[in-house]
Amino acid sequence: MxxxxxxxxxxxxxxxxxxxxxxxxxxxxxxxxxxxxxxxxxxxxxxxxxxxxxxxxxxxxxxxxxxxxxxxxxxxxxxxxDPLQFRELFTTWVQDVLIDTPLSGVVAIDGKTVRGSRGRHHGAIHMVNAWASEAGIALGQLKVDAKSNEITAIPALLDTLAIKGCLVTLDAMGCQKRIANKILKKDADYLLAVKSNQRKLHSELSDYFDGYWATHPEDAPGSCFIAEDASVHGRQEQRRCWVTHAMEELPAASSWQAKTIAAVQLDRQTPHKGTTLIRYFIASKVMTAEEVLQATRQHWHVENKLHWVLDVAFSEDHSRARQGYAAENLATARQIALNLLKxxxxxxxxxxxxxxxxxxxxxxxxxxxxxxx
Known part of the structure; x- marks a missing residue:
């Protein structure tokens, strides 16, 4: 580069x-x-x-x-x-970096609070970040307005990104039709986590998979994929993913232009107890159970390879830059430095x-x- x-x-x-x-x-x-x-x-x-x-x-x-x-x-x-001008410099430079290797794979979007930026008369700034898991670089970020939340910031961030052909992953906060439509208009696809904030959609997915598990004691071929994680500090994890593409049975998901729905079950066993967590997803393209499971794991790269690194290697949470746009611009400068080093x-x-x-x-x-x- x-x-x-x-x-x-x-x-x-x-x-x-x-x-x-x-x-x-x-x-x-x-x-x-x-x-x-x-x-x-x-x-x-x-x-x-x-x-x-x-x-x-x-x-x-x-x-x-x-x-x-x-x-x-x-x-x-x-x-x-001007933080807008500085962000534009950053995103345009990233596009220059990627000109010989077009962006592909998972683009994970998630929020992060810069905790040290909290002042006497204002709260800490909250940034929405985009991370390219395959390229291993930050693509851009946007400050969430003090009187708003990530739901309004994500579409604005998407407008600045060149994500054609990518799979954009978001947690339940980003599971909004406006955001899904914005991603599709960018010639990209989405994989969205679904929780009770989308009550009708969540109920449809949970009812569907509850019915499937009740009537299929053995999974149909191709509907399930299992991944075992190596034991770490006495903890063992197993992830299982089920998918279906029978959208005619799922009117709520179809209204989102979804082509795949998925359930991911995480079983975690420690020496003292075991836990089980089930999460639901919708995707705008046909995906196998293995592809969904891999994408959900790659989504967490935004936490492990961006947010964690900013805090540990750059001490971002301890930064006390608070005057004017200083905290926001310094956050952009850190991501420039991080991309150079990455x-x-x-x-x-x-x-x-x-x-x-x-x-x-x-x-x-x-x-x-x-x-x-």
């Missing part, structure tokens, strides 16, 4: 400040912040310290008319930067250690930024 367009795009950001009152270039401030995030900095003070320590290196690439900004200036610039295959390390590598080695940092091959 080429990172040069990213640097070019950063330098083309429109500055919301009054030019006569600015001594630091907006693009340069954003670029220094991105480099600092790559090298392990997590707050404005550490970003300023990193920039001072690397001033000689930055002067090879940047003008730095006002020298190195203070931590207050980094904060102020990110608090004023795409590197030369170092077999986790994200946290790759960040250390960028801080320790100029050569590795230049490689991540695409300045050397």
């Amino acid at each position: 080429s990172q040069i367009p990213l640097l070019d795009r950063i330098m083309q950001l429109k500055d919301p400040r009054q030019p006569a009152k600015c001594s630091h270039d907006l693009g340069e401030v954003v670029f220094m912040t991105t480099c600092a995030l790559l090298c392990g900095a997590d707050d404005w003070n550490s970003i300023e310290f990193f920039a001072h320590e690397r001033e000689d290196w930055f002067r090879q690439y940047l003008q730095l008319p006002g020298g190195i900004p203070s931590h207050d200036t980094f904060n102020r610039v990110f608090s004023l930067l 795409q590197d295959t030369t170092a077999k390390l986790g994200i946290k250690n790759k960040r250390k590598g960028c801080g320790w080695s100029d050569r590795y940092l230049f490689h991540i930024l695409g300045l050397i091959k």
Whole structure:
């Protein structure tokens, strides 16, 4: 992948400040912040310290008319930067990255709260994120309006994504006809978890599978798939999935343009107790039981490979950026840094250690930024 367009795009950001009152270039401030995030900095003070320590290196690439900004200036610039413009930069850059390898497979969408952004007069910001499980990169994110919820943010996020041919997975919060129709209009398919917030649909699916299990003590060929998970810390898990494509018997599901309905049963056994959980799904394309089970597992990559990594490797939940748009823009900058690090295959390390590598080695940092091959 080429990172040069990213640097070019950063330098083309429109500055919301009054030019006569600015001594630091907006693009340069954003670029220094991105480099600092790559090298392990997590707050404005550490970003300023990193920039001072690397001033000689930055002067090879940047003008730095006002020298190195203070931590207050980094904060102020990110608090004023238009988050819509910055998100557009991010999503367009991701599309550039994927131009030679069109996006495919599961695109998982889920929400995450940036807990440290909670202020005295406002709650913590909540972001809706999109994760490409096969490509292993973040595709985009959108802040949920303080007076709204994910249901209104998801369609707006979908509008920014190029997801043709992908399978979009969502939990029960996203199981809305408006969202399903939006996905289909994007020439993609959906796999939606169904719970009691869609009472009629959920009742139809649960009644159908209850009837199937009552009349089929042995599963019909091709209707069921079983996956065993290896024992971890004394815990054993088994997942079973049943599907049907007999939509003529399911008028509620048919009204969603669904072509597959599925039930997934998780049996978990520990040394002291066992639990069973059954979840229901609808899909807009014909899928086998194995394909549904695989897609439901891949959906959780957004939690395990994006949200967890942002918290553990980037300390996102501890970030206290709160002024203006700072928290939202810094969240976007973290995902830019994460994608840069994710795409590197030369170092077999986790994200946290790759960040250390960028801080320790100029050569590795230049490689991540695409300045050397």
